[in-house]
Amino acid sequence: MEAAMDLMRRISPNKSEMALSALLSLLPYHSSDLLSQVDQPLQVYFDTESGKEFILCEYNRDADSYRSPWSNKYHPPMEDGPLPSPQLRKLEVEANDVFAVYRDQYYEGGVSSVYMWEDDNEGFVSCFLIKKDGSRKADGRRGYLQEGAWEAIHVIEVGHQEEETAHYCLTSTVMLSLTTENKPSGTFNLSGSIRRQMNLDLPVEDGHLCNMGKMIEEMEGKLRNSLDQVYFGKTREMVCTLRPPPEGLQVRLPESS
Structure with missing residues (x-):
């Protein structure tokens, strides 16, 4: 894990997604630690209800859905997602x-x-x-x-x-x-x-x-x-x-x- 984090600190951000995917396949038993500690390039999603874009990250994610800060709803929809x-x-x-x-x-x-x-x-x-x-x-x-x-x-x-x-x-x-x-x-x-x-x-x-x-x-x-x-x-x-x-x-x- 220490060597993996050392590698991710030195790799170019535009290649970090590919590197993380490779590390997850090599170290499946460290997957939760890698996903929580490695910052990935941010992705953007469009909230059709509010008509605004929002950013996807680990902090608004539950399973495969992401909560919009504008509508406070998950995309794709889910019933039991955590809310503030x-x-x-x-x-x-x-x-x-x-x-x-x-x-x-x-x-x-x-x-x-x-x-x-x-x-x-x-x-x-x-x-x-x-x-x-x-x-x-x-x-x-x-x-x-x-x-x-x-x-x-x-x-x-x-x-x-x-x-x-x-x-x-x-x-x-x-x-x-x-x-x-x-x-x-x-x-x-x-x-x-x-x-x-x-x-x-x-x-x-x-x-x-x-x-x-x-x-x-x-x-x-x-x-x-x-x-x-x-x-x-x-x-x-x-x-x-x-x-x-x-x-x-x-x-x-x-x-x-």
Whole structure:
């Protein structure tokens, strides 16, 4: 299992689905651990009742059905699928509306979904998901990418409230992949994933949604900076070392879409 997880951390996100399928066939007795610990590229499904798209993941799945955060119904339909309590469902609906505004402001498009459920410690867990297809045929408005995707998974465990303060544990994963293609430079492919965790004790006077939103916004800023330094910075360094530009010419990678 340790070797399998080490392999999945190093493999390209756009090949992780194939790699996971191979590992499941090799290690069937570790299937539940692999499925729960390995983050897969996010898939999108259209909810015909609400007329909106939502994201499929392990957190809104029961058997082979997935719950829509908009209609609160499973697709394909199932009668006994788990649902959040009425109070938590109300918070979930509000979170989806607010997070859709956040997505449009930061990502200029894409699909987002928020799911919530009770845990065993008198608290609850929230999962905030964003998928942005940045290719030319989708939301890539600037047209730099032949193919590309930004997929973010934010899971927040909210502990039991004590003296008007709650403990928040945020685990964030971002999967990035992009491919550019033009005649002068040929095909360029860059992909990878990064995961970080944050723990905070915050007052709940402003509400759980406000606290979770601030944590996600701060974490995404840190992740974007890390990706810029680790992936783009190292790539620029390698390109300039292997193929140094003419003297006085500064090399810039295309702006992300």
